[in-house]
Amino acid sequence: MALSREQVVVGAYSVLQEQGLGGLSMRRVAQHLGVQPGALYYHVASKQELLAEIASRILADPPTTDPRQAARDLRAALLRARDGAEVVSFVHAFRPDALAALQTLPALFTDLPPREAGWAARALVHYVLGFVAEEQNRAELVRLGVLPDDAPDADEAFEFGIGAITAGSYLDPR
């Protein structure tokens, strides 16, 4: 039963859940699948490509509602995967167009001219990725006991930020 690209991606995803992004190596994925490291390269061109595949699965479907709700959904999707924000940020950095789910964001800023809608979408994405990366990092440090578990106002803080970024860009609140 030959290995498949799908199995490689799923295997990598589960290594990510168990070890975090820092522990996600090609060699560990191979070990997890009971195969030699070189075998992975028959199904996947590089670690970057593998990460891009994982990132788009983390993001899942493109947003369809208003920008604020899209930001909330994006945050929720990132929080579902261990180090989700870090993985997506990494991919977003060197291949922004690889993430289809982020491509439709500008169209949600219906009352802005195209140029500005693009800028607004980028601002929102940068904010969400940065916010959740910090959030997941803190959670990890709390898990390791190196940080006290304060700041339960993450939801409120997040909402403040998206409120600010989208303020004035479209008029119906809530």
Place this chain on the structure above:
Amino acid sequence: MALSREQVVVGAYSVLQEQGLGGLSMRRVAQHLGVQPGALYYHVASKQELLAEIASRILADPPTTDPRQAARDLRAALLRARDGAEVVSFVHAFRPDALAALQTLPALFTDLPPREAGWAARALVHYVLGFVAEEQNRAELVRLGVLPDDAPDADEAFEFGIGAITAGSYLDPR
């Protein structure tokens, strides 16, 4: 003439300029200084500590004016160093308090209550770091000829973002 911590940091900084963050290894810093890799660890506890030192030098002095100008100054400081935004983001991720220059930002939101000032400052920092990271990444890809040199409206796009984030948080525009 014994090596000093200062020389290690300066050496690392110049390797960063020449090779970028991806090429910044302890071994290359050692080579650049004409010393064995192990010698560095007499002056610096880890690569992370070294990066934290570099990051605070990239940021230089804390901002003193209004949030919008602080954001512009922050962007300018990041652009001065190769991969500046990536370096600072990395350090900010696992040691946010190590960057003194970002600590004073909340105080600039003079018309917001403390909690909200903190949120606004974080939103602004996430936006600036994300924006400049993308900007420097694009510039690198253009330099390598893999991307066409379009999008000269970076300043305008940046200004749009900080305008949005700080809109309503204090009342005098400009």
Place this chain on the structure above:
DNA sequence: ACCTGAACACCGTTCAAGT
């Protein structure tokens, strides 16, 4: 077509031993 074995060119970090 698909995988193994083995190598290549790297990493960060530690630490006895030298001076």
Place this chain on the structure above:
DNA sequence: ACCTGAACACCGTTCAAGT
């Protein structure tokens, strides 16, 4: 006090050779 030499435990990637 400060550095070397050498090792440890890793990396991503390639590629002849096997099946």
